[in-house]
Amino acid sequence: MTVGAALATAAACLRRNAELADPGREARFLLARLLRQPAAWLLGHPEAPLAPEDEAVFTAWIDRRRAGEPAHYIVGSCPFWGREMLVNPAVLIPRPETELIVERALALRLPARPRLLDVGTGSGCIAVTLALELAGSVVAATDRSLAALSVARLNATRHGARVAFACGDLAAHLAGPFDLVVANLPYIPDAEMATLPATVRDFEPPAALAGGADGADLLRHLVASVPHRLVPGGVALLEVGPGHAELLVSEITAAGLAMLDPIRDAGDVARVLVACRPPLPA
Numbered sequence: 526m527t528v529g530a531a532l533a534t535a536a537a538c539l540r541r542n543a544e545l546a547d548p549g550r551e552a553r554f555l556l557a558r559l560l561r562q563p564a565a566w567l568l569g570h571p572e573a574p575l576a577p578e579d580e581a582v583f584t585a586w587i588d589r590r591r592a593g594e595p596a597h598y599i600v601g602s603c604p605f606w607g608r609e610m611l612v613n614p615a616v617l618i619p620r621p622e623t624e625l626i627v628e629r630a631l632a633l634r635l636p637a638r639p640r641l642l643d644v645g646t647g648s649g650c651i652a653v654t655l656a657l658e659l660a661g662s663v664v665a666a667t668d669r670s671l672a673a674l675s676v677a678r679l680n681a682t683r684h685g686a687r688v689a690f691a692c693g694d695l696a697a698h699l700a701g702p703f704d705l706v707v708a709n710l711p712y713i714p715d716a717e718m719a720t721l722p723a724t725v726r727d728f729e730p731p732a733a734l735a736g737g738a739d740g741a742d743l744l745r746h747l748v749a750s751v752p753h754r755l756v757p758g759g760v761a762l763l764e765v766g767p768g769h770a771e772l773l774v775s776e777i778t779a780a781g782l783a784m785l786d787p788i789r790d791a792g793d794v795a796r797v798l799v800a801c802r803p804p805l806p807a
Contacts, residue, residue, distance in 0.1 A: 526580050529571025532556060535587045542591050544722055551596060555586045558600040593724045605650040606658075610680050615672035616648040617709075617733040622790045625797045626707050626762045627654050629788055633760055635704050637661060642754065644696050644708040644747060645669075647733060649677025649688065651707055656686040665689045665703075667696055670732065695747055701754035705762070708747055712766040714740040740766050745776060751800065752781050758804035762797055770795035 526534075532552050539548035557564045559582060575583070586599050597603040597618045602611050605619040606627050612618050630641075638661045643652035646666035656664040666688050668674050674690050681688045691698065696706075713734045718726065725734070736742055744765060751761045761782070765773070770787045777784045777800050787795035 526575045527571060528556070528560075528567055528573045528575055531575050531580065531583060532567065532571075535583065538587050539591050542593065544593070544724060545590070551590060552587065554596055555590065555599065556583055559583055559586065594728055595724050598728060603648075605648075606654045608654070608657075608684055610648050610650045610653070611676055611683065612648050613676060614728060615670065615730060616676045617729055619648060619650045622796050623651065623709050623764060625788045625790060626651055626709065626764060627658070629762055629797060629799065630655055630705060630707060631658055633705065635659065635662075638663060639704040640702070640756075641665070642696060642699065642701065642703040642706045643667070643688075644706065645710045645733075645743075646677050646690070647673050647709070649680045649690075651709065652677065652688045653680050653684055653686040655707070656681070656688050657684060663689075665691065665699060667691050667693050667699065669694050670730075673730075673733075695743065696750065696754060699754070702756040702759065703754055704756055704759050706751055706754060706759070707762045708744075709764040710736065710743040710747065712736040712740045712744060712764070712769060714738065714766075736766070739772065741769055741772055744769065744773060748773060748776050748780050748782075748800070752802055755802040757802055759802045761800045763800070764797050765795070767794050770798055773798065 535552035536548040539545050539551050545551055553564045553567055557567055589599050595618055597612050602609040603618050606624055641655055641662055641664045643666040646652050646668045652664050652666035671692055674692055678690055711734050713736055715735055718735055774784055782800040785799040788797035790796040
């Protein structure tokens with residue numbers, strides 16, 4: 526079988542899943558990753574022969590994708606801030622919106638050797654990225670899932686990032702203080718879990734998605750504890766869902782934090798809350 530024939534057969538198979546908007550692109554992504562070639566190479570070499578062993582793997586991958594399994598779980602990694610992060614069903618697949626946390630963190634005026642805390646690290650994508658991008662930083666990351674921490678540790682090792690990982694609920698076991706606290710906690714309201722696309726609902730870990738009745742249960746707990754873990758002048762960056770910026774503003778203020786303008790995503794949703802502990806009087 527040639528590359529072109531394999532792609533045509535795969536696209537026809539994937540069209541049986543109505544949730545896949547672009548079967549051709551899905552097929553090219555998987556075959557490109559399998560052959561370790563750019564997708565453009567596939568289009569330029571449709572006559573290239575596909576080895577029987579590659580054809581067998583590709584067919585199995587296409588069957589898994591047609592059944593709804595996320596492509597990034599199938600290939601075992603996902604890009605984040607220009608690096609490939611290992612992923613499996615124990616962790617949420619990193620979303621582009623989460624890169625907004627990294628973008629804002631890198632724009633902050635932090636000390637020369639900032640202490641950073643990533644709460645609910647999952648795959649470790651934020652912690653690993655900040656450890657690499659902020660030279661001299663001291664980074665800690667927590668998660669309540671041992672399976673997720675195993676993935677995060679692999680990513681830190683893979684990219685040569687120095688991160689101290691700890692298992693625990695939020696950050697109750699870490700005293701700090703930290704110059705920056707970041708978090709991408711579960712924030713999908715429980716009632717909306719059943720309405721998520723099947724590729725998310727049936728394959729990604731529910732514990733990394735469901736955030737309680739209004740989606741803000743864990744966020745509230747973290748907001749209440751953040752002032753005790755930030756140095757004066759320290760900043761917290763919290764990824765949230767639609768409507769949570771308005772929902773949490775009074776709680777952030779009650780915690781003694783100053784809420785700055787949230788960071789909005791491409792859909793104009795207030796996606797990252799920015800809260801600052803006031804500095805000490807001069």
